[in-house]
Amino acid sequence: MPAVSIIVPVYNAEKTLPRCVDSLLNQSLRDLELILVDDGSTDTSLSLCDTFAAKDPRVRVLHTANAGPAAARNAGLGAATGKFIGFADADDRAEPGMFTELHGCALETEADLVVCDYFADRPGRAEIRKPFAGGSRVFEEVDIRARILPYFFGYAPGELAAFADCCPFADARSYVWCCLYRAALLKTNGIRFPNEKLYYTEDNLFNLLVTARAARITYLARPLYHYVEQAETFTGRFQPAYFDCRLRKYAFLSTLASQERLDVQAPTRLPRKICAETPTLLNYYAANAPSFSKKYQFVSIILHHPVIAQALEAVPSSEWPAGRLGATLTFAKRKQALPVVLACLGQKALRALKT
Known part of the structure; x- marks a missing residue:
């Protein structure tokens, strides 16, 4: 049983997939499995996935009909064998020590979920984005229920004027690829991504379901993931x-x-x-x-x-x-x-x- 399973949904990502896979297979944490879920690609992504699997026994490939990233991630969750689960997107990349740090943090603090900062990479510059304000910390269950979970549902009276500062992890910066999840928590509670295509919200609702069940969440105030902002985004495809x-x-x-x-x-x-x-x-x-x-x-x-x-x-x-x-x-x-x-x-x- 590997320490970490990393799930990557792949759809027509032939240009960026090699860089993403390279960043994951060259992690300082070697005890991992990489699950590439081909989501019905029509370019060479499928053959690339098979080539990666042939070269490295830690790579597993799942082939599915096109149903979107949420369904692909769910397929990966069904196949994952790691004690912890991580995610990456095929056009992004991870820092070399990302999963060593997240995994070590999860073990040290006995957390069900570890969240880190990330880079938003744009042409010529990279901005650090923080899911939580301030420095690294551990949220115990009482803090989770009072300071994180309610913000998935909105804001209290008087908070709307500055809503963006309340709890970004429950709102605009709620992404799964800057998180590490305890696999037992997901399995025991049957936590999966929503089946319908909701755009922009699958990550948020998944993290909500995890947060509602977590006994401890650790925030690591270090940017360890590179989210590459592409010109062809959701808003570019009406x-x-x-x-x-x-x-x-x-x-x-x-x-x-x-x-x-x-x-x-x-x-x-x-x-x-x-x-x-x-x-x-x-x-x-x-x-x-x-x-x-x-x-x-x-x-x-x-x-x-x-x-x-x-x-x-x-x-x-x-x-x-x-x-x-x-x-x-x-x-x-x-x-x-x-x-x-x-x-x-x-x-x-x-x-x-x-x-």
Whole structure:
């Protein structure tokens, strides 16, 4: 039984996969298995995976029909034999000592989950991103329940104006590839990724399920993973169903809090989460829908949807963030689609001028 299983979903990644695999097989922690899950690739990724397996006995290859990264990761979880589980994406890379440090930290602190900082690599520069503020620490169960878990469901009264600073691990920086998980915790609780394609949220919901069961979480304030920001991202491939995915996420959160009887004040927190995320949602459609009429149509549908409208009514405008976010929420509450579209397009043009 290896110390760590690292699961990599692979889909048409022939250009970046060798660099990723090289960074994982050359880890200072040698006692690992690397599970490459080919997600129905149509380029040479499949043959690359088989070549890696032929050269190194630590590599295992699974071939699956294309169903997205969540399904690929679930297939990897079903095959993994390691005592701890890690993840990587095929276009990223890990620092040479990443899994030595994460594994050692997990053993030393007896943690169910270890989280580290990461680099966001862009052309010409790399920024350090921190899932938690401050230095390394251990969260005991009482801290997890009070300081981490509730933020997966939203924000308390008075926190919305500075929501991005509350708990990034439960929100914008909730990724599985900067984490190491105790395999027994995942297996005992049957923790898997959501089956549906939710875009942007599979990692977040997986980490929520882990956090809800973890007895101890350790944060290692060191950047050990390189997330490579590609020009061809989710926002570059317009997904009309993105709003429906957001609605399913909110329903998932509400149902989970109720069924698991989690003391997270979901009815109060969730509307604030929706308010925090609505400007991003509106901007996605206003910036990426293929025509002005489609932009207006999508934005109007969002503004009139009961889930969005009720959240905007439930949270006092005095709690909203200042500046552009607050202005967008004001337009949204009034169901004024045209000002929302024009404001988002203006911001997009401004960003283009700065680049």
